Amino acid sequence: MPTPPLNSSPESKSADAFAPSREASKEITVRFNNAAVEEKVPEKVNIREVARQAGVSVATVSMVLNASPRISRSTHIKVQRMIDKMGYRPNRLAQSLSGRYTQVVAVMLPPLRHAFADAYFGEILSGIADRAGKLGHKLLIEQAKPQFVKEGKHLELYERRFVDGVLCLGFNEKHSFLSDFAARRYPMILVDNRFGDNLLDYVHCDYRLGAQQAMNCLLQLGHRSIAMVYAAPESPTARDVVETYTSSLVAAGITPSEHWLVDGCFTDEGGAEAARVLLSRDPQISAILCGNDKMALGAIRYLTTHGHRVPDDVSVVGFDDIQHLAYANPSLTTVHLPLYELGVLACEKLVERIRGKVERVAEVLPTHLVLRESTGMMRSLRS
Amino acid sequence: MPTPPLNSSPESKSADAFAPSREASKEITVRFNNAAVEEKVPEKVNIREVARQAGVSVATVSMVLNASPRISRSTHIKVQRMIDKMGYRPNRLAQSLSGRYTQVVAVMLPPLRHAFADAYFGEILSGIADRAGKLGHKLLIEQAKPQFVKEGKHLELYERRFVDGVLCLGFNEKHSFLSDFAARRYPMILVDNRFGDNLLDYVHCDYRLGAQQAMNCLLQLGHRSIAMVYAAPESPTARDVVETYTSSLVAAGITPSEHWLVDGCFTDEGGAEAARVLLSRDPQISAILCGNDKMALGAIRYLTTHGHRVPDDVSVVGFDDIQHLAYANPSLTTVHLPLYELGVLACEKLVERIRGKVERVAEVLPTHLVLRESTGMMRSLRS
DNA sequence: AACCGTTGTTAAAACAGTTTACCATTTTTG
């Protein structure tokens, strides 16, 4: 028995907040039953029927529904009352067919086995879902399996009018099919990355700033031999981190060494292996900057189980600030990425783009460093 | 820099498999460009236009699209060729409006802060997404926030024709609004739980079997003082585990003690705290059965940091078998829940229910125990 | 030769809304 059902959740507020919902759902039941009683067969109540019962035209009901200013107050009330009485709900297939928008947004995830269970994606998704809900949009999720792209289903999303726009999470420059969207001017925003050619709309965290914050911290603590576990060099934002790492060293008068750079594949195990390789290459290393928290955790696990104390011997800094890691031992100093906010922003901008309010989306969100226990002063400087 | 983008993924197969997609998307580009060249303004090509160009009626094109046997081979080919040439894609809003189904299924998650980043939900979701894709269905995700339910949006999902059916993950008997679905005969399947009144369709893992497997293991290892960290007593499947735990003890001639039962709230920290409480109540306890892996991990963390060796002093068994935990130290013995398969089955059954092929869904999937390092023989029995 | 059953196709009627052009009333303006 898995994951906390509502009421046993840590934030019991959401559990309490749920209580009224039961009454609410009862109320709805009552309302629907009333409708059923009054009209014997309320099956399939449509706008025409409402218009007839209210003694107005179909156009009038439609305008009431859309709060058109051309309808007088009295008519509005009369029609609205009938709508409520009959329990009428406009069919959104018909609305979208005749109207301009579907009010649906797709989220595309990469074809990783655990894409749906990922803390990083999950945090962004939460932001997207919350904002989409507020904007009255529904969310469609797709995993961009090779087959899916091969059959052109990503374009079908628009062309068959499933959605108005797409948010793409976890992709990088190698996924060139993303350019198909831009080529057809279909609204699409790349989330937490960008393309080198800058033709795609994007919204991402300021990885340069984040890397700078992490490096400033380590340098101020007196570290000179600072290694880095990177990943996914095909991702521009990932390259930002490596470049900033290197230039920070140079700016501090330190000569970067190729021996200090290892690919950790963004995974737990990759991070552990990277730590092993780094220390075997250069035992002087006293700090490691990791491209994400998972790799940082792997590195810490390797270090602590192989006679290196963290942070006494080696300091470790991560990237992401994913949940449930604040409790790790030692807890992880990491660059906090505003992923929830990023999701919110991405969704907001996408809708603006769909509505034609903006032509181009290119936003960058600031990061900040969260100081915890995995970093400490350079050995030689401690009193 | 988060979660592995495709190509740096551990299963590099999916990365390789992705390569062809780029060519595929290019091909599509080419095809669309051709269409554009041939017809100047291919904007909004619809079935009427295809019919005109092909010299047949609209009905004929529709029947070709739906592979009706009433269309002759020659006509079929002629029309299909025109469809391809014009790059025509049927508008699915119109299709659904006129037809019976939307071909969309909703997944409803509880309003937990990290519902989208949860390993347990994620695994089920993967199964659902894969099967939905194969069945030609799209997936809509909703979080059942209190406000959402209060406004009756869960019913709107059907009534405004957003979806044909709903899968509900992570809910229990306290969420009585779920009964609204059954009351209206809207297709809905409760995933990995059931309701006491048995009025709701469900698909869940065999928690009794799982608990039995875990208990058999511990009893065979010689343990007599076996505690249990449960959670969410309002969940019938969670109760299954507690009941089986108790009856197993009785069957083994052991008198269950209330001191052996603590609520761990399904969380990491809850599990740690529960372990503390248990051992303070009864230091004799030599084994702990936990209602999920998170709590088991928390318990192990507490034990190992407080002078109890796992499994030498205390054995721990979890429930779920979530990924990335096989590498924990010590690795966790746990009851494997077939969550991916559960998702597949749930989706499959929901579609059958939608199509009227079945009246009722009530399926249970078997579990199995995964033996790892967190369990061992009772101290006194070791040689 | 009149009748019947296939076979393949079509016109027209759903499906359920939005939007536009137009038409009466009123109200305001010159």
Added chain:
DNA sequence: CAAAAATGGTAAACTGTTTTAACAACGGTT
């Protein structure tokens, strides 16, 4: 007080499909 403008509402066209009933054309029976 007539003309112009504003107000409130409506009929009809439109969105893009599926489905049904009807209908030719044709070969095969009596």
